[in-house]
Amino acid sequence: MKTTNTEPRNIPADEETKRPTATPDGQRAEIDTSKMSDGQRAALELTEAASDTVAEQGSFGQNLFMGRCELDRMLPFPEQSHEDQDQGDAFLNRLENFLREHADPDEIDRSGEIPDEVIKGLGDMGAFAIKIHPKYGGLGLSQTNYCRAAILLGSYCGNLTALISAHQSIGVPQPLILFGTEEQKKKYVPRFAKGEISAFALTEPGVGSDPAAMSTRAEPTPDGKHFIINGEKLWCTNGTKAGVIVVMARTPDKEVNGRKRKQISAFIVDMDTPGVEVVRRCHFMGLRALYNGVITFTNVKVPADNLIAGEGRGLKVALSTLNTGRLTLPAACTGLAKKCLQTVRKWTKERVQWGAAIGKHSAIADKLARIAANTFAMESMTLYTASLVDRDKQADIRLEAAMCKMWGTEMAWKIVDETMQIRGGRGYETAQSLKARGEEPIAVERWMRDCRINTIFEGSSEIMRLFIAREALEPHLKVAAAALNTQLPIPTRAVAAWKAGLFYAAWYPRQWLAFLDAGLPQVPGGVHPRLAKHLRYAKRTARKLSRRLFHAMAWHGPKLEREQVLLGRFVEIGTELFAISATCARAQSLLGDAKRDQDVVALADCFSRQSRLKVDELFRGLSENNDKANYRLAQDLLAGNDEWLEKGIL
Template sequence: MGGQGSDEKRSLELAEEARETEWQKPSFISELFMGRVATSLIFPFPEQDPADKRAGDEVLEKLRIFLKEKLDADRIDREKEIPPEVIAGLRDLGLFGIKIPKEYGGLGLSQTNYNRIVQLVSSHCASTAVMLSAHQSIGVPQPLRMFGTEEQKQKYLPRLAAGAMSAFALTEPGVGSDPSKMTTTAVPAEDDESYLINGKKLWITNGPVADLMIVMARTNDPREERPEITAFIVEGNAEGLSTEHRCDFMGLKGLQNGLLNFDNVRVSREDILGSMGEGLKLALRTLNTGRLTLPAACGGAMKQTLAMAVKWGKERRQWGAPVAHHEAVAAKIASIAADIFAVESLTWLTSALAERGETDIRLEAAMAKLYCTEALWRAVDEGVQIRGGRGYETADSLRGRGEAPMPMERALRDARINLIIEGTSEIMRLFIAREALDPHLRIAGASATSDKVNFKEAAGFYARWYPALWLPRFKAPGGVALPGRLGRHLRFVERATRRLARDLFHMMVRHRQGLQKKQMLLGRLVDTGAELFAMTAVLSRAASPQRPKGAEQMADLFCRQARRRLNALHRAIYSNDDRLAYKTARQVLDGDYPWIEENILCTWKEEREKE
């Protein structure tokens, strides 16, 4: 037990050191967990500048034609390769340098236009969308723009904009979200002008075909308890770098992703990105920005899913009416549509917030990633159900027997990874919860790794703050006026936000330092915040003069459904089965229920034991 506790503390300390602890700019989500609805950060809804939109429209028009005429998504899924001519065509369109500034050869487009492009590609071929996104959302271009020297930018950005593929190598076979266990090392070479990298990296998207990659490696003595992690720019054809295995997944069949081996790979000191030992901070900031892309990708896939469900729902007749006219199916279609409105609202809101640079978006990006990926999974699951047997059948099989080749089955397979990549839903909830607790920890003079509490200072703050959370409010937050029935939803958001802050405080008092281990409880608090964030984004968009047709009704439906989910989450905070479930899980792990493995065949276990 002592060793396990020591490892846990070491991991927490490393994570704390890598965090951006200073909140220099306001954050809507941070305010939310303190019981405040910062409407000024969300209202009015940020609309895209007309000139910026025209720049994006020009690229989207060419891209739409290219995707339709040159990119066969079913072939990519079938053959597990994105054809060279497709990659060449994307290069010709400049799509390997969407956000790279024009002075370095890129298109220099905004985050909003970048996400519009990702949304379109994702609606057609998820493998291609992830390839492009991994290259420039988390691959070399993004961290290079954020942390690179001018010499590094001049050297690499033009290559990347011209189509050099890139990757981001962080994860290892034994290391997921806990970087304290990283084993890849970079040690000074004999010439003292370069480093030698040794180790393995797993699940590196674009890794097997990358021309350039960011590699995270430990640069201090491996015998030291706490690793110093540094980022390096590595050439994809470097001597000693090889792909041991190309991974094959449930979906995203066209993706080049693999297990990479580094055997004395030499890297110049000039290719250290950022400062020595700053690798984790670089990785976290890169992922914060990279997560902005996932909501756009989810929106594209959800729209494609709904288009297929609507087409089938109107054409297929059962019991004398189209299946979409039956209430059970109609409810699914309406929910998917309402969720799409929310996902798009979050997408364009967070894109605009990132571009403005006036807010701290680490929580907004994480929250949008969490919410939109789970909304996508609900949508494709319901889409398959609406299509029935045909939803389970591949597009090639449907085409082979003369039916419309709707790729619903592929959409389901491709969607599932989004709840895992760039931070699993569980890790996202813990990350958001940690940031949400930060103001309270600072008030109490404590930290995630210390039990010290300044009770006098904390008592002085909470004696004023907590009673104010119970006081009734009679005006909409921020004096925001909304059309029709939407005003009552914003007033609900304000009440529910204060209730969330009270719930968080109650759980802090009840569990104290142990709250960080109550992952199910923290998850419910975070999900509450996510629903409130989505509701606010939806209401802001529905109130915009440039709102899309039917926005008011769609926002009303979404908010009604969100309010029911919020009430259920609130009840579960105080009444749940977490303790019994955890006890049962430990008993299952200890083999206390042998009947669970009776009358099944686990050949994978036998194969592993032979090794």
């Protein structure tokens, strides 16, 4: 029996008092930038100014780093309502039938082109307007149903997934849904419902992960009615097909607190505007039918009405768009992981070597079990996070979406790699070649090529770790940053230090109180004992995580921000705890079918056990590691000291 869990959660009064208070509510903690280079400071100030403030109650992911694993947000697991599921099913059935009948993923990969009739057919069924409100002609489906569509697409064709996702996860629809004026929505959104494609142009040759270095300029005309855009954008997915795109450009600097601050603004640009030119289509290792291009802008005159969210708010538009938008990638990765699971389950049963099915050999059996358990975890994390958006469109899912993106895309790569290993030589052979030899054309090598980009775009894994670490530290910074900020006057720092002392005197001892981990939220019939064990582990380990993070902050002070590898371990521990919680909570919600219960518990149990081993290893790595030696070696390499090692190559 499905339950719905759509009520906003009430925060108990005692939890409210546990939130840090040294910084005024709704403001982000100010970071000391006095010891940074100009480039680092500019990048940090720009992203900090564009970041959302943290909701006072914190999100599930963020509170893990403060020692609180709030399982009452997960249990009962927020299942889709029947009504929402039915709406999704109707579209998914149409999409599935269309894909089966009209789209051949291997042919799309081989030719590097998506046939026009496939794009048209997708447009006609509303696939470019899945989340768009019906009043603008869209399907008006929920985030969960959008993720289900991404799962279906991700299991079938990476190129079609990228086409649809780049258009509505990061292209024009999403920023307009979030920030557009009614006029902008009326003008542009119905075009997507009719099948028009859009794109998102941020990257430039010198601007990848760091938008502060952006060189595309948008200068206002003297009458203020237009902006003139000049510059070049790189790797714009859908750029060679799109009718309209979002362009990020630098507008004139503004003075903030006596210092000039760079401004980035977001513009809606029609591709037929004079001066817009697609100068090249780019080609990649995978996603060979990606309509990705280099676009130049030469004196492109754009109405000021096409600014999204106002001048200087472009980075906020980009970051907010990506917060929800990047959830499509783990959903698509879940689809691919399911396809891999289906493939290896069949293959490990039918392929006989050394007198037994390869699935009976423990080395392969272990891989099969891990693929299944990790797929279940990936789906659970993604569906949980999607449900947060459906419950509250303004929900702060930054951390959860980033965790899903980082964990899901890295795990999908491991899964496709293991799938290739299990398929042996057939994994490495193209589908076309397999077919020509009369074998089933299973395209593992295509899946692998298409999958690799996921850890790079829409926020690389390294940037996701930095982003999660920054958000994880925010509650602590709110308390302690002012005390450590050498740019502030001594009396201000002294007051901040006193407040921080008071906060930590109450907070720190609580992180040692083991009895706080005993209780679990009530669910009908009680939590299954094998799942309860792991959920309690997540609760007590969140306290340990927060203690160790606090110790690291006390030890490193403001320099902790530079310890990327160390911070990465904290981020990974938090992400594993999120994964264990979501997986066990979802498993609990699926119980009630006698034929399936044992398998569901086994999947969650297997996942949680391996995740706990990983967490133990990560904790060990906090104190025993090679971080300093590796950094020194890397700097020697950068200085050219070990060039002899590269001798003897062509």
